[in-house]
Amino acid sequence: MTRVRLADVAKAAGVSPATVSLVLNDAESRISDETKERVRRVADEVGYLPNPIARSLRTRVTGTIGLVSDRIATTPFAGRMLAGAQEVARENGRLVILVDTDGHPEIESDAISTLVNHRVDGMVYASMYHRVMPAPAGLPAGTVFLDCRPEGGGYPAVVPDDYAGGRAATQELVDAGHTRIAYIDDGDADRPVAAQLRLQGYIDVLTEAGVEPDASLHVFAETAAAGGQLAIAELMALPEDERPTGIFAFNDRIAAGVVMWAHRRGIRIPEDLSIVGYDDQQLVAAELDPPLTTVSLPHAAMGRWAMEVALGLREADTESPHLMDCPIVRRASVGPPAPLGSARDTRVTD
Amino acid sequence: MTRVRLADVAKAAGVSPATVSLVLNDAESRISDETKERVRRVADEVGYLPNPIARSLRTRVTGTIGLVSDRIATTPFAGRMLAGAQEVARENGRLVILVDTDGHPEIESDAISTLVNHRVDGMVYASMYHRVMPAPAGLPAGTVFLDCRPEGGGYPAVVPDDYAGGRAATQELVDAGHTRIAYIDDGDADRPVAAQLRLQGYIDVLTEAGVEPDASLHVFAETAAAGGQLAIAELMALPEDERPTGIFAFNDRIAAGVVMWAHRRGIRIPEDLSIVGYDDQQLVAAELDPPLTTVSLPHAAMGRWAMEVALGLREADTESPHLMDCPIVRRASVGPPAPLGSARDTRVTD
Numbered sequence: 105m106t107r108v109r110l111a112d113v114a115k116a117a118g119v120s121p122a123t124v125s126l127v128l129n130d131a132e133s134r135i136s137d138e139t140k141e142r143v144r145r146v147a148d149e150v151g152y153l154p155n156p157i158a159r160s161l162r163t164r165v166t167g168t169i170g171l172v173s174d175r176i177a178t179t180p181f182a183g184r185m186l187a188g189a190q191e192v193a194r195e196n197g198r199l200v201i202l203v204d205t206d207g208h209p210e211i212e213s214d215a216i217s218t219l220v221n222h223r224v225d226g227m228v229y230a231s232m233y234h235r236v237m238p239a240p241a242g243l244p245a246g247t248v249f250l251d252c253r254p255e256g257g258g259y260p261a262v263v264p265d266d267y268a269g270g271r272a273a274t275q276e277l278v279d280a281g282h283t284r285i286a287y288i289d290d291g292d293a294d295r296p297v298a299a300q301l302r303l304q305g306y307i308d309v310l311t312e313a314g315v316e317p318d319a320s321l322h323v324f325a326e327t328a329a330a331g332g333q334l335a336i337a338e339l340m341a342l343p344e345d346e347r348p349t350g351i352f353a354f355n356d357r358i359a360a361g362v363v364m365w366a367h368r369r370g371i372r373i374p375e376d377l378s379i380v381g382y383d384d385q386q387l388v389a390a391e392l393d394p395p396l397t398t399v400s401l402p403h404a405a406m407g408r409w410a411m412e413v414a415l416g417l418r419e420a421d422t423e424s425p426h427l428m429d430c431p432i433v434r435r436a437s438v439g440p441p442a443p444l445g446s447a448r449d450t451r452v453t454d
Numbered sequence: 455m456t457r458v459r460l461a462d463v464a465k466a467a468g469v470s471p472a473t474v475s476l477v478l479n480d481a482e483s484r485i486s487d488e489t490k491e492r493v494r495r496v497a498d499e500v501g502y503l504p505n506p507i508a509r510s511l512r513t514r515v516t517g518t519i520g521l522v523s524d525r526i527a528t529t530p531f532a533g534r535m536l537a538g539a540q541e542v543a544r545e546n547g548r549l550v551i552l553v554d555t556d557g558h559p560e561i562e563s564d565a566i567s568t569l570v571n572h573r574v575d576g577m578v579y580a581s582m583y584h585r586v587m588p589a590p591a592g593l594p595a596g597t598v599f600l601d602c603r604p605e606g607g608g609y610p611a612v613v614p615d616d617y618a619g620g621r622a623a624t625q626e627l628v629d630a631g632h633t634r635i636a637y638i639d640d641g642d643a644d645r646p647v648a649a650q651l652r653l654q655g656y657i658d659v660l661t662e663a664g665v666e667p668d669a670s671l672h673v674f675a676e677t678a679a680a681g682g683q684l685a686i687a688e689l690m691a692l693p694e695d696e697r698p699t700g701i702f703a704f705n706d707r708i709a710a711g712v713v714m715w716a717h718r719r720g721i722r723i724p725e726d727l728s729i730v731g732y733d734d735q736q737l738v739a740a741e742l743d744p745p746l747t748t749v750s751l752p753h754a755a756m757g758r759w760a761m762e763v764a765l766g767l768r769e770a771d772t773e774s775p776h777l778m779d780c781p782i783v784r785r786a787s788v789g790p791p792a793p794l795g796s797a798r799d800t801r802v803t804d
Contacts (some may be wrong), residue, residue: 166568167564167568168568176527177526177527177533177536177552177554178533178534178536178537178540179533180530180531180533180736180737181530183527183528183529183530183533184528186527186528186554187528187556190528190554190556191556194556194558194561199553199561199564199565199568200553200554201551201552201553201568202527202551202552202553202554203549203550203551203552204527204536204540204550204552206537206540206541206544208544211544211549214517214549215549218516218517218518218549218551222572328741329741329742329743330741333743357737357741360741361741361743364717364742364743365743367714367717367718368717368743370720385737386530387530387707387735387737387738388737388738391678391679391680391707391710391711392679392714393679393683393711393714393715393718
């Protein structure tokens with residue numbers, strides 16, 4: 105593919121290359137607003153992307169954005185954040201330079217110095233899951249926090265709206281007619297902020313629907329398929345009229361365990377039991393049988409938002425984080441509740 | 455944690471800081487081999503890691519290694535390669551600077567220029583799956599190819615030994631007593647080099663075991679759980695005495711589909727049907743019920759190898775790629791074949 109050149113934009117807009125350069129680099133000039141608008145429109149139409157290297161020579165910046173992360177690149181969980189951030193950078197002719205610190209504070213400090221010394225045009229600081237943390241030393245002003253927020257504010261930040269996500273998951277089950285809805289919560293020692301927010305969403309939706317939250321339906325699991333199997337076994341050991349007909353699982357890995365346990369016992373999903381997960385995790389949620397209804401962690405959208413702020417394309421509050429919507433992804437694991445006594449319980453020998 | 459300083463090493467070794475610096479930077483000097491050895495041993499013992507920034511000032515290199523990849527960072531598949539490469543870099547006081555090109559040739563070319571201009575000490579070029587490709591223009595001599603190899607050689611390269619992996623998977627089933635062993639192959643249009651190598655391993659092991667490979671047991675699937683479900687349905691539609699008792703699946707996602715299909719029909723794994731996957735994919739293989747016996751793609755080991763070569767810690771042939779062992783990971787999905795007629799076939803309504 106031939107790259108569209110600045111000269112092509114100039115020709116198509118009927119102005120000099122210098123004018124195009126001044127307009128697209130937002131340099132001070134006496135060019136009229138009309139001409140500026142025309143140049144920008146033409147540049148869009150012909151698909152002009154500034155060459156980062158040439159741009160760097162012109163503007164004395166490097167055309168690069170630094171991204172410091174703790175394991176984003178090495179965890180299967182959050183790659184879509186990077187993908188979203190990179191898309192926006194690419195659309196704007198910038199290159200993302202990533203250093204994954206694996207969570208080591210010394211490497212983080214070296215990474216920040218290296219990127220600052222490289223004179224990156226902007227910086228993003230990303231975490232593999234929603235958390236609140238002290239801002240690392242040496243971060244340039246205007247660094248954007250991605251999937252985490254600095255204690256005490258002071259920087260733009262974007263995190264998922266996990267309270268609204270917990271509401272969405274529970275509402276999906278309430279709308280299908282369920283009243284006995286369990287929440288399988290994150291039982292790990294270092295329980296993340298997201299777990300509490302989702303729980304609150306669950307409690308509030310139940311209460312608004314006139315259902316008293318039942319402590320025996322709030323259980324905890326290790327966040328893995330094995331944890332989900334233990335949790336559903338615990339719930340199904342309740343007397344039949346106290347068992348849940350719908351489950352909201354803290355994440356898709358736990359939900360996968362519930363689905364596997366159900367298959368082994370001939371319990372059909374969603375005919376006998378409905379389930380909603382959380383994360384829309386790649387290689388898990390869409391591949392279950394049936395494919396899982398889940399709440400989507402808006403990784404790509406958060407990545408895009410952070411890069412737009414880093415590039416100055418979007419304004420952001422530095423005092424409170426931007427809450428990104430967690431939409432429900434409807435697949436096939438939710439249906440109306442089964443009448444009492446209809447669920448099969450044909451135990452297969454383990 | 456307080457960082458161990460160069461001066462601490464000098465004190466412990468009874469030499470001057472200048473001597474420590476000369477020895478650890480492999481600079482030419484008249485220092486005796488005995489002293490060199492003592493300095494290196496002491497540096498190891500006290501856990502000295504050169505500060506990349508200080509090192510950069512001393513040696514006029516940047517203390518950084520460039521890693522250009524096509525989607526490594528944004529795919530859940532290959533993160534362990536990065537993790538392995540980063541571990542070695544960290545152990546040697548270097549920082550990995552990563553640019554993920556998302557497979558765009560123009561971005562790749564900008565990424566290579568940017569890293570070369572940044573004066574990285576070494577470079578790794580990584581692919582998300584085993585492939586043969588033309589070497590991109592502008593790559594410095596000595597760039598290490600990771601999970602891919604350049605057409606015509608000329609660079610050090612490391613790829614998985616997929617032929618041996620295919621052998622290992624099939625041997626596992628032969629050793630358990632199976633003779634009717636199916637291979638569910640990758641049916642995607644752009645079938646990767648790995649698929650053919652694994653197939654050859656399967657054919658050779660069967661032949662050596664005195665089993666004639668049976669074309670009706672070599673089927674193709676989309677590489678996803680849904681593909682695995684269709685493939686196992688096709689195999690189980692064979693007359694009972696022609697059905698496989700063991701399955702080797704091209705990857706863990708296909709194997710997951712086989713396991714789910716079996717659960718829905720009350721077919722027990724491994725009592726009624728054995729299955730071996732490939733990839734040891736995070737969040738999939740170990741989380742199936744039962745946990746999946748699979749062949750491990752040696753992502754972490756390949757990442758470590760590539761970084762060791764990039765740092766000059768290991769010699770490498772530039773003409774033929776280093777083949778990395780793909781070891782079997784034994785979990786619980788393989789057992790002896792069931793006698794004919796014993797497998798359940800209690801069809802659950804879909």
